[in-house]
Amino acid sequence: MEAVRASAAWVASRSSHVKVDMLEVEKVVDKIEGNVPKVEWDFEGIHYFDDGPLTVQYLFVLDALNFCFWPDKDLSYDHLASGLKLALEKDKTALDADRLQNYTGPQLRQLLNWPRPLPIEDERVRLLHEVGMELERSFGGEAANLVKSAGNSAATLIELITRHFPGFRDHSLYKGHQVFLYKRAQIFVADLWGAFKGQNYGEFHDINSITIFADYIVPAVLRELGILKYGSNLSCSIDSNSEIIPGSEEEVEIRACSVYAVEKMRELINKKFGKQLLSIDIDLWLWSCGVQNMALSHHRTLSIYY
């Protein structure tokens, strides 16, 4: 994931609306003494798991739809994860590639047991169709085959996903440069690793190459910790819940600086405490803090990427 790391650093070095405060990074690292609190994958108990290929199909569909819940104030990631789980428990064929290609908006709502239209529902449906079609065309209908063809490499799996499934190509332009954040592709790898505990479909020899997943929760936590500092205009927009335009400098800076800040935190923990932490572990710790703090204001961007 060198492209993610390098392009995030490029943005951070030119950023004007968002700054990474290295003194605060150091303070946080010292406070936790290099020990990131361990948060178990599925600490919420909401994910489907059967130790086999159906779990891989579930996680791939989950992460194809893992974005932009905030426009409906009652909807969250938990509804998606537990809704798909229940659907699969009722009908093991619910996420088969041929079924994925045929869902309509109302059927998807019904599948998730959600009473009203989902945010950006038409895009969610389009992405489901894309996943079903390409899985069928290139991977015998099974996400498990996609994972197998990556040969236990996280970087190869992300390359395969972004090559085959355009909906996962989470990139932007910033001051004329292409910036890669690949949030949903990376979180899929992390979900496999977490669910299968680094074994079987979750075994990756290069899991340390993954960065954090630049969503709308982790940046809010980093801001609360004082690690991210926002300029006054951006602060006002976020605190007043104004929407941040997708692809704007502000949006790219928020996401890229979050990735960069955690990479710096990781480097510092290694230098000061001699520990090799994974960004995934730091991410899950920060994210779990964020979702438990209802008072945090986060940036609001309509996006299919996160």
Ligand SMILES: Nc1nc2c(c(CN[C@H]3C=C[C@H](O)[C@@H]3O)cn2[C@@H]2O[C@H](COP(=O)(O)O)[C@@H](O)[C@H]2O)c(=O)[nH]1
């Ligand atoms: N950085 C990061 N972002 C994450 C997750 C997860 C869930 N990961 C699962 C994996 C193991 C655990 O047991 C988790 O359940 C979701 N999100 C993002 O959050 C936002 C949703 O927020 P709210 O509207 O409040 O539900 C949305 O952008 C969504 O894409 C994560 O882990 N890291």
